[in-house]
Amino acid sequence: MGTPKELRILYENIDLPGMYTLEVYQQHGGYKSLEKLFEIEPDALIEMVKESGLRGRGGAGFSTGLKWSFVPKDVEPKYLCANADESEPGTFSNRYILQQKPHMLIEGIIIACWALGIHTAYVYVRGEFTLGKKRLDAAIAEAYQAGLLGKNIRGTGFDLDVYTHPGAGAYICGEETGLIESLEGKRGQPRNKPPFPAVQGLFMKPTVVQNVETLSNLPFIVQNGVEWYKNLGTIYKDTPRGVDPMNTGTKLYCVSGHVERPGVYEVEMGLTVRELIEMAGGVRGGRQVKAVIPGGSSAPVLTPYELDVPCDFTCLQMNKTMLGSGGVIVMDETVNTVEALLNLMEFYAHESCGQCTPCRNGTPWVRDITRRIFEGRGKPGDVDHLIEVANMIADVDAFTWNTICVFGIAVAWPAVSFARKFRPEFEAHIREGRPVVLPVEEAVTPPEENYAWPQTIPEAVRRPTWDY
Amino acid sequence: MAFEFTPDRWERFQEILSHYPPERKQAAMLPTLHLAQEQNGYISPEVMEYVAQLLDVSPAQVLDVVTFYPMFFQEPVGKYIVRVCHTLPCALCGCRKIIEHLTEKLGIGMEETTPDGKFTLLGVECLAACNQGPVMMVNEELYGNLTPEKVDEILDGLE
Ligand SMILES: Cc1cc2nc3c(=O)[nH]c(=O)nc-3n(C[C@H](O)[C@H](O)[C@H](O)COP(=O)(O)O)c2cc1C
Ligand code: SF4
Numbered sequence A: 001m002g003t004p005k006e007l008r009i010l011y012e013n014i015d016l017p018g019m020y021t022l023e024v025y026q027q028h029g030g031y032k033s034l035e036k037l038f039e040i041e042p043d044a045l046i047e048m049v050k051e052s053g054l055r056g057r058g059g060a061g062f063s064t065g066l067k068w069s070f071v072p073k074d075v076e077p078k079y080l081c082a083n084a085d086e087s088e089p090g091t092f093s094n095r096y097i098l099q100q101k102p103h104m105l106i107e108g109i110i111i112a113c114w115a116l117g118i119h120t121a122y123v124y125v126r127g128e129f130t131l132g133k134k135r136l137d138a139a140i141a142e143a144y145q146a147g148l149l150g151k152n153i154r155g156t157g158f159d160l161d162v163y164t165h166p167g168a169g170a171y172i173c174g175e176e177t178g179l180i181e182s183l184e185g186k187r188g189q190p191r192n193k194p195p196f197p198a199v200q201g202l203f204m205k206p207t208v209v210q211n212v213e214t215l216s217n218l219p220f221i222v223q224n225g226v227e228w229y230k231n232l233g234t235i236y237k238d239t240p241r242g243v244d245p246m247n248t249g250t251k252l253y254c255v256s257g258h259v260e261r262p263g264v265y266e267v268e269m270g271l272t273v274r275e276l277i278e279m280a281g282g283v284r285g286g287r288q289v290k291a292v293i294p295g296g297s298s299a300p301v302l303t304p305y306e307l308d309v310p311c312d313f314t315c316l317q318m319n320k321t322m323l324g325s326g327g328v329i330v331m332d333e334t335v336n337t338v339e340a341l342l343n344l345m346e347f348y349a350h351e352s353c354g355q356c357t358p359c360r361n362g363t364p365w366v367r368d369i370t371r372r373i374f375e376g377r378g379k380p381g382d383v384d385h386l387i388e389v390a391n392m393i394a395d396v397d398a399f400t401w402n403t404i405c406v407f408g409i410a411v412a413w414p415a416v417s418f419a420r421k422f423r424p425e426f427e428a429h430i431r432e433g434r435p436v437v438l439p440v441e442e443a444v445t446p447p448e449e450n451y452a453w454p455q456t457i458p459e460a461v462r463r464p465t466w467d468y
Numbered sequence B: 001m002a003f004e005f006t007p008d009r010w011e012r013f014q015e016i017l018s019h020y021p022p023e024r025k026q027a028a029m030l031p032t033l034h035l036a037q038e039q040n041g042y043i044s045p046e047v048m049e050y051v052a053q054l055l056d057v058s059p060a061q062v063l064d065v066v067t068f069y070p071m072f073f074q075e076p077v078g079k080y081i082v083r084v085c086h087t088l089p090c091a092l093c094g095c096r097k098i099i100e101h102l103t104e105k106l107g108i109g110m111e112e113t114t115p116d117g118k119f120t121l122l123g124v125e126c127l128a129a130c131n132q133g134p135v136m137m138v139n140e141e142l143y144g145n146l147t148p149e150k151v152d153e154i155l156d157g158l159e
């Protein structure tokens, strides 16, 4: 088996000048999938996507085909919302799709809408993506001109309108029901589920919300087939109940923080966290790694003992964290883990939409405990107190939340994992009454006392060989 | 003074409205507010009344939305809005130095505007460009891999 290598499929030619125009995109195979698409029956297409193993890239990793199968067939109209809100700290792969390959997203939207009998799609673009929205708007206009959107696409009788909709700077609008509320012209406050959007979403009609990267996988599945797609990535056997074994395709890993070459790395799923860090040039200045957040800021942190876990949905879930949005934040030995957590808790306290008391009040409370520990004003027992308060927002061990949306879990996960896994460093702050950066070996809770230990890696029936 | 869209923005507003079902005009709220803010600089009570009337909602509903989203301003802001990211990945890349430099250079704190009305400084959450950290936006432009020198160059080049 070779060493992991990049394999650019979604990101192929992403840096090519003019790739955001229809002309250049089509010169490089763009919209080829449509030649096959309209020959495929919508139901057969839903089956294909299910069979491909494609899982949502926006955070939850839910099977895309399965989600599609929940959409009622006999209700009109239905809507697709492409989620281009990309706000999870550490995540930046959708940005470059919008800026450089907006037509790939449009192609994916056409495929999803054909499968689901949808005639109106909205792309919810985060307000700060000014260039991305401009490029996408221009691409949509080109697609209408070329008869790829609008009425009677390519003489098939299929109609599809695609519109962009700007956000306005609120993280919670990335949550699918917050996004829907926001699209309806209201505060982006998530809804209680059920009903799920697939049944009652935008304008109370069946709605599929799908991340930009997820949709961008579709042209390749349609064009190259399910078998081709399943020959990318990792498939496990005998995973526990509730753990999806499929990690097919490539993933756009966003590596940031203390690495030599931060950036987006497109790789078949299955390489380890350590290998991914190496791919990004290793830790800057040859320093030692201290902490890694593997899936956007909401994902529980990993210690240096936990870096041989494959960076895929299944293994990260089985090791009590998640692939989430694919934002890998690397921290070296110079980092103060209390300060890092404080930064995240400031983010979450600022972004809570304020509907649920545990989240609205609990998040600033966790932030304040973290701050007082960091500033050397912590009291004995504060670390347990921090964990306890975080667990009241959402119980990370039971995986239950006392809130409307899983933002609650997104707060509790980093809080509890940092406090448990870097407890010696937290306690040192309290003991010495000032910020202290301990050497890595001393800062980390020993693996056998670490709640995420032992690491579980199931047997695989298919793994990447990287022989290209 | 009453607010109304300029003729070209009125056309853009009509285009926006056509994206949503006719009985769901409220859905045009965010794009309409962006359009209004582009013209007026901020969302004044007059703007809220105007937008409310266009979308068949109450001014209170518009206020409700405006107060929820950080990108809408209820007070006049500077000609240039400097948004500097302070979230973890940028913090790991030294954004604190950039923030200190900005506050010193502009002589204002976060959420403040220079007396000449040229700059408003805002600390914002992750801009989804962490690979280029530290980053900031000046109006619609994104700038990455910032150093104090680069910040000087960017800001000094503005009229
Ligand atoms: C607090 C919160 C923020 C989220 N932000 C985003 C986001 O910015 N982009 C995104 O695609 N999904 C985001 N999600 C996930 C969405 O709720 C939803 O699961 C996703 O868009 C579904 O698409 P997928 O199945 O293609 O991933 C967020 C979820 C939560 C709870
Ligand atoms: S958990 Fe937090 S963000 Fe989610 S609905 Fe409740 S208050 Fe809002």
Ligand code: FES
Residues within 6 Å of the ligand: A089, A090, A091, B085, B086, B087, B088, B089, B090, B091, B125, B126, B127, B128, B129, B130, B131, B133, B135
């Ligand atoms: S943390 Fe600054 S751009 Fe992501």
